[in-house]
Amino acid sequence: MEISKLGEFGLIDRLTKDIQLKNNSSLYGVGDDCAVMHYPDTEVLTTSDMLMEGVHFDLTYVSLMQLGYKAAMENISDIFAMNGTPRQMIVSIAIDKRFNVEGMEQFYTGLKKACDKWNIDIVGGDTTSSLTGLAISITCIGDAKKDDIVYRNGAKETDLICVSGDLGAAYMGLQLLEREKTVYYQQLDDINRKISEAKKAGNDALVKHLREQGAKTADFQPDFAGREYLLERQLQPEARGDILQLLRENNIKPTAMMDISDGLSSELLHICKQSQCGCRVYEKNIPIDYQTAVQAEEFNMNVTTCAMNGGEDYELLFTVPIGDHDKLNGLESKGIRQIGYITKPELGTKLISRDNQEFDITAQGWNPLKG
Template sequence: MLEDKDQESTPLQQLGEFGLIDHLTKGFSTTQKSTQKGIGDDAAVLHFGDRKTIVSTDLLIEGVHFDLSYMPLKHLGYKSVMVNLSDIYAMNAHPTQITVSLAVSNRFPLEALEEFYAGVALACKIYGIDLVGGDMTSSQKGMIVSVTAIGCAEDKDIVYRSGAKPNDLLVVSGDLGAAYMGLQVLEREKEVFKVNPNSQPDLSPYTYIVERQLKPEARKDIVALLKKLGVIPTSMIDISDGLSSEILHLCKKSEVGCNLYEDKIPLDPTVISACEEFKIDSTLVALSGGEDYELLFAIDQKEFPKIKGNPNLTVVGHMTDKNEGAHLISRNNSKIPLTAQGWNSFSEKE
C-alpha cells in the first residue's frame, strides 16, 4: 500500500515539522469570504458578521476508526473531513473552514502524507471549504487524525437535537447500513489476502457499499434541499453510530418517545444481498451499523406534503409522548424497545 518503503520515499525527518506543514499545505488556497487569515500564524482568523458560528470536532485513530490495510490514505483524508462536515450539516448549517491535525509514526514517508492531504484538498474543493490550520506531530504508533470544522448559519435556521414534538414525522435521508456492510466485505477480503496474498478479489458487486465505507459523502445536498423545500426540521442529527443510537439521542434531548417502522427503513438492494450473503439481519445493520453519515430529522406533520415522494427522503416513523418510550415496530407488528447498540469504541470488539 502507500506505506510501502520500497517506493521512492522521503523520510519526514528530512523536512522537519515546519517544512512539512509548508509542503503539505502549499496547494491550499482560501476562498471563503469569512476567512481573513488561514494557515501560517498562531491561529486562524475568521469573521462571520451577524451569523452564528458552528464548531464540531472528531478524533480518528488508526486501528480503532480505520484500517490502512484497505483504506487508501487519500480516502482517509476525504472521509476525515466528511465526518466533521456531517456534524455541521446536522445543525442545518454550512461548514466554511476546517483545521486538520495529524500525528504519524516514522513508518510513514512524506508521500503517504501527501496522499492524505490530497483527500483533504479534494473534500475542501468539492464542499467549498477552507483549510485554515492544524497541527503536525509524530506519534508513537500509527496515524491519528483530528479535524475541527467551523461553520455558520442564520440563528433561525439552526436545528438542534432538541425540538422534536410528539406526532412529528421522523425522516431519514438516503439509505442505511451500506457503510457497515462495505466494512464486512473489506474485512473478509483482508482475511483472504492474509491466507493468499496473490488473490485478486472481485469487489465489483460491492462497489456501492465499499464506496460508502471508504468514501462517504456528507449530505450538503439535503441541507440545500430542505432550504429549497422551505422545511426547517424540528430536530436533527447525523447518523454516525447507527439509526437506533441516533433516535435515542433525539428522544432524550427532545424529551419525546418514538415509533420506528421496520418496513420503512430504506435499504439499498446491495445491502440486502450482502446481508443475505453474510447472514446478518439487515434491520440490525441499519439500526446499529453506523458510519452512514445520513441525516435523521423530525418535521411537523403539516410539512409532509413538501417532502412526500422525494427520492432522497424517507419517513421512517413518528415521535410520541416521552412516557411511551422509543420502539421499533417490526414487520410482524411487535413492539421492540430500541437500545443503543451503535458503535462503542470502549466495548470489546466481536
C-alpha cells in the first residue's frame, strides 16, 4: 500500500496501534506533543543515534526488519554501557517514495522485536518524508540508581580491562556481504554487456539464453554456510544486557565502561583519555571467534586489526578493580575476557603483540567524518 493513502497520522496510527506501555515509568506514549515519563527514584539516561542510508546501512543486503532491530539494539547498547536499564524509545524516520506501508511495518516489526526483548516502550517519534534515502534517528531513555551508573572516566591504575563476547565478527560479516554484492553486480553487468553485444550482432538465440542466465543470476542466493555467525553479528547484533546481569550476580561493579561500536582501539582511547590513564592490552587475549579468523585469512586481512578497528560489535568494554580478579576468573567461560590492565598515563596506550612487541594504539575505527 502506498504511504500517501494513509498520510502521516494514518501511518503513525497503523504502526503504533498495538503498542501497550509496559514500564511503570512510561505514563503516556504516542499521540500528544510529548511523551510523559516518571522517574522519582532513579537517574534518567538518554542516548541518540542517527543512521543514514548509504552511510550506515545498505538496503541491498539488509532487510528493513533487520535494520529496525539493529537500529534499536545500537541505542539499547548505549544504555547498557552506562550500567542502566533501557525503558523507552523514541523513533524518528524520514522516508522517500520507494517505501510503502508494508516496508514500514517490517521496520517496526524489527524495532518491536528488539524492544520486546528488553521490555522497552516505544513512546513517540516523528514520521516524515525525505527526498533522498532513508534516515533514522532513535533516542533511547533508560534509568539507573545514581550509585550504579558507570561512566567512561572512572578507570584507575591497575584496574583490569575486560571485554564481553568476541570482536571483529561484525566487521568480517560486512566484508563478506560487500564482496558478494560486488560479485553479484559484476555478474549482472557482464551479462547485460553480453546481451547488448548479442543484440547488435542480431543473435536472438544468444540474447534469449543470456536473459535466462541473467534471471538466474538475479535470483541467486549466495551460500554463506559456515559463516552464519559473521552475518548474524553484522545484521542482527545483540546488546549485552546479559553481561550486566552476570556482573551484578557476581558483585562486580565496573569502574569505567562503554560499548564497542566504533572499534576496540577507539573505545580504549576514549576510556584512557577520560580516565586520564594509560593501558596495556595483550593481542593474545583479544577474543576472536573461529569464523572471524578463518574469514580474515581468506580475505588476507590481519585478524587482530579487524578485531581492534572493525567496530559494530556492540560488546561491552569495561574496567574492574584488580581485587575482583578472582571473581572474574570464573566468568571467562561465560563470555568475559581480561585483555589487559590500566596504567599510569605516562606509560601510554599500548598493544602488546604475540611476539612481545609494543605498539601504540591508534583509533582507525569507524569515523564517518574523517576524510
